[in-house]
Amino acid sequence: MELADDETIRAIVVADAPQGTAALFMELKERRAGLLLIALLPAEPPLVIQAAADSVLDFDHVMRAYSTTLTAARLGRNLIVSLTMPGTSEDWRLNTRLAVLRAASADMGMTFETLAIAPDGLGRALTGLGIEAGIGIGTGTEAAIVVNDGRLASEALRIADASGALFIELDRPGNGYSGFTIDEMPSGGLVSVPTGGDPIRAMIDTARNVPGRPGLTLVWPGELAQLLELGSLAYVKSILDGKPASEANLAAAMNAVWPTGQWHASHFVDPRSGVRARNHMVVGSDPYLVGRSYLSSEAVNMPLRYRLAAGQ
Structure with missing residues (x-):
């Protein structure tokens, strides 16, 4: 005062x-x-x-969710799995993103699933989802894993890298993933990260076109x-x-x-x-599609109905 x-x-x-x-x-x-x-x-x-x-x-949050779906579709993905932590259902931003993801996925002919799960059960849940849905998320080439909570990011990034799934960080960009560096990924990593460095920021700042691995991670580093x-x-x-x-x-x-x-x-x-x-x-x-470039967002031409999706 x-x-x-x-x-x-x-x-x-x-x-x-x-x-x-x-x-x-x-x-x-x-x-x-x-x-x-x-x-x-x-x-x-x-x-x-x-x-x-x-x-x-x-x-x-509306444009980001719509842009997520649009990019995943253009990269040939037909399944979007949205990950949240249990007990976050009262977050209006999260609910907005989920509503837009659901509506845009339906409009673009994609399957949309959401999981509220802790990191230690994530691997089993994703494998089970692939078996139940008959889509084969284990191969990952048709899937996009969307992370709405930073606590799930490390494990989801491991799974995405191992399976070939597109990893999308839809919540605020992570300031580093606890106990994990990009160099530990099965592929050997996209960049070399100094000890104590910030792996996700280093990946964003220095990644280039890596043979066989362009465009498997989508982030909004400026947000x-x-x-x-x-x-x-x-x-x-x-x-x-x-x-x-x-x-x-x-x-x-x-x-x-x-x-x-x-x-x-x-x-x-x-x-x-x-x-x-x-x-x-x-x-x-x-x-930013890591390993490629920033993507000029056509989401600026997003239909108005997605602004209203969370109210329906």
């Missing part, structure tokens, strides 16, 4: 806005009406935080909380300096902090009402 009394402070940005941010913003508004309040990656439901914040910024914080600070400063709060200016701010993959910005659409939120924008970047 002391910040609200400091007249030199014109805006407050809450990164990874936790539960209770909306209530805090309401109190701050009562104390000082002209203070600009911005929530990044809010844990609270969209309508709750929108009612309290001047601006809400998040990653575009990190730290980068959204940097981009949002530049964006908020531009607003305070008189520039309009617009999709184009937000995308430009994100491109300035992470120019490697093209950024796209749009207003959040409520999945139940179809109403476009005035003060809530989402950003997304092009996915």
Whole structure:
């Protein structure tokens, strides 16, 4: 509350806005009406935080899920297996991604399965799914394994590498996989990772076209909380300096902090009402197919119905 009394402070940005941010913003508004309040990656439901914040910024979970399905289909995959940890069913972002994955898979003629399972049971579950479905996920060449929780990433990446499945990290990019390096993969790894280094980041930064192994891992390396914080600070400063709060200016701010993959910005659409939120924008970047390149995302032409998928 002391910040609200400091007249030199014109805006407050809450990164990874936790539960209770909306209530805090309401109190701050009562104390000082002209203070600009911005929530990044809010844990609270969209309508709750929108009612309290001047601006809400998040990653575009709808576009990322649609882009995932589109890329998997174009790489010849006909099965998408989405992995979550047990007890995460109340996460609105996860539910949004799953709804879009399910709808897009059906539209593209792909089979969609979801598993809520701990890492130690993952191998058996995937093998069992392949036998039950008669698709043969053991060969992996027709499957895409989508990871929605970083705690599953290491084991899922091992299985994907051993089976030839496409590994897709759909949640925020991992900051390294505990107890595991890319060099330990059965293929011998895509890159050499120094001791204590960050395997997934090193793979993203230095991987090249490796004979026989291009394009088995799809990630969004720019979509990190730290980068959204940097981009949002530049964006908020531009607003305070008189520039309009617009999709184009937000995308430009994100491109300035992470120019490697093209950024796209749009207003959040409520999945139940179809109403476009005035003060809530989402950003997304092009996915990176490790061993190939960034993929220019055709998801920007995504049909509106996928924005509404989570409300159906």
